Amino acid sequence: MEWSSDQEGTLSRSxxxxxxxxxLRTLFLVNMAGIMEKADEALLPGVYRELGVSLHASPTKLGSLTLLRSIVQMLCFPLAAYFSVHHNRVSVIAxxxxxxxxxTFFVGVSSTFxxxxxxxxxxGVGLAMVIPAIQSLVADVxxxxxxxxxxGWLQFTGNLGKVFGNVFAVLLAGTTVFGVAGWRASFHILAASSVLVAFFVYRLAIDPRYKEGQQ
Known part of the structure; x- marks a missing residue:
């Protein structure tokens, strides 16, 4: 089963x-990855208060965490674009x-600012890697x-993930989960969910530019 290029340069199925x-399964899994990516971005602001109290960090220092992640993510986008062009995008997303x-897991176990x-x-490195790969894969699939x-669905699910991540963090932030502070547990749970999504993307999604099974 291969894709061929037509006169307009688009890919056609066979x-x-x-x-x-x-x-269709690939589109679903890519959207799941998009949900987790946006949820991860939104997680930290939802636990600012609890994180600040735990690590004795001021609001300014907490805001610098998001700024730092954004800067690293921005600097990694060119490399991420290169990977999405020259490698199997399913593997890049995973x-x-x-x-x-x-x-994200290490944020949950960190003891210092x-x-x-x-x-x-x-x-920020991981988040940057997936965005060009997701968008180009959706365009081809x-x-x-x-x-x-x-x-449109990709934007909808991405924003759904952002809302979910923020609400999830806020609900857990002030609680205790099996003896673990809720804000830490939220990072652990999201990390575990992201690993599952990465596994399913790697095993079940396909990049039409490559033969099945080729990574």
Whole structure:
């Protein structure tokens, strides 16, 4: 089953309904990755108060964490774009999700402000990797006539993830989960969820630029 280039430069399918089901599954998994990516970005602001109390950090220092992650993420975008062009985008998305999951986990176990800052910087690397790969994969996987709809769903699920991440963090922030501070537990839970999404993306999604099974 291969994709061929037509006169307009778009990719066209061959292989029938089974191939279409795999493409639909890929779109679903990519949207799940988008949800987790946006949820991860929104998690930290939801626990600012509890994090500040725990690490004795001022509001200014807490705000600098998001700034640091954004700067690292911005600087990594060119490299992320290179990976999305020259490598299997499914593997890039899975790797990026694993990186941000590891960094998110370490935020939850950090005991100093410096440790949190380093973890958030590494988190920016993982978050940057997935965005160009997700957007270009959606463009290729979606049928040309439904490409706008596909990107609309991508924006919807991304914003849904942002809302979920913030609400989830706020609800857990002031609680205790099995003896663990709620704000720490929120990072652990999101990290574990991101690992699961990374696994399913790697195993079940496809990049139409590559033959099945080739990474």
């Amino acid at each position: 292989g029938g309904s089974d191939w279409d089901k795999k493409l 790797l990026g999700a694993m990186l941000w999951a590891i960094a 410096v440790e949190v800052a380093i973890s958030r910087a590494l988190n 979606a049928h040309p006539e439904k490409r706008g709809l596909a990107f």
